[in-house]
Amino acid sequence: MSRDKEATRNKILDAALDVFANKGYHDTKLDEIANESATSKGSIYFHFPNKERLFLSLVDQFSDLLEKQTRKAIESEPEGIGRVKIALTTVLETFARYRRPAKVLLVQAMGLGQPFEQKRLEVNERFARMIAEYLEEAIEAGEIPIEDIDVEFTSHAWIGAIYHLVIRWVYTGEPSSEKIVHELVPMLLRTVGHQTEPSDSKPADSA
């Protein structure tokens, strides 16, 4: 894709994110996205065959970002429970930093019918596999105290807890995203037998 075309595509995706996050899928009109992105309906159709594909592209874009951030964050950490912890923290912090994409991915993509459900299942499986991979490594490294944990099951349970608290935060602002990271990561690690202190993180006043 040429630079210009890619720039236009990104402008459209940015504007679409705004409009979808504000109005929801059904009430969003491509005209508004064209307006908001200072492009045209023609340009939108050039890049995306229809509203559905545009929406699904946003979901893909955000899940790529989430995975990339997480893979990058664990890079310098040796295999083991440390990676699991960093992966969970990064996923939560990324949701916190990107509240609108979080809303589109976790809330608005639901209940829209087949192709959307398909995509959601695909994204969920992708994250579950990533977390399961780090859990497997931690087991190999002898760092998981609970024997015979089902890594697939565990990672789905974790994802459920993460999604639910992020969705609640998107709607209510409560509890703060800092608190979610601070409390949830040690809580999830306890499910595999890790008793980390919640006071693990930096002290309030940084010296």
Place this chain on the structure above:
Amino acid sequence: MSRDKEATRNKILDAALDVFANKGYHDTKLDEIANESATSKGSIYFHFPNKERLFLSLVDQFSDLLEKQTRKAIESEPEGIGRVKIALTTVLETFARYRRPAKVLLVQAMGLGQPFEQKRLEVNERFARMIAEYLEEAIEAGEIPIEDIDVEFTSHAWIGAIYHLVIRWVYTGEPSSEKIVHELVPMLLRTVGHQTEPSDSKPADSA
């Protein structure tokens, strides 16, 4: 409400559950519900001002059932971690027994916009409060090893894990609902420091 009217109302709700679970909210027509329930559109409108209210009544009906089953199940158990365990087990078993209402409540009520989100938040807060209540009792009874747990936060994290695994089961049938109950309850109890054995449950052949 007279007996007859109530019977009709229930017939409509039963049929609506079928049709919504099969077609989703948007593609459901009141005509089909009238057909399926052997009533008429007139009767439907007598009981429910519109499709939205009918759908929301189903959500209420199922959350009432979930709460009633749970309250009944814990009744004979003394306050403490035992109640928490029974409550979690009952919620999971009720979802397992009622797969279609689970689908309507957990999947199809999402992404439908304001009044539906409102209802979902309301249902979530209601269950979170119920679980938080049993957790508070267990703390009072000195049966929660982890100090200073945030019962509201914990119960929402639990609900998230439960919903996610139930939704996944509704879509994929995996893992079996028995496995979900068997693995998830001890896993969630570990988040508050309880190391119960997963082999807690009855043996395969009941003597």
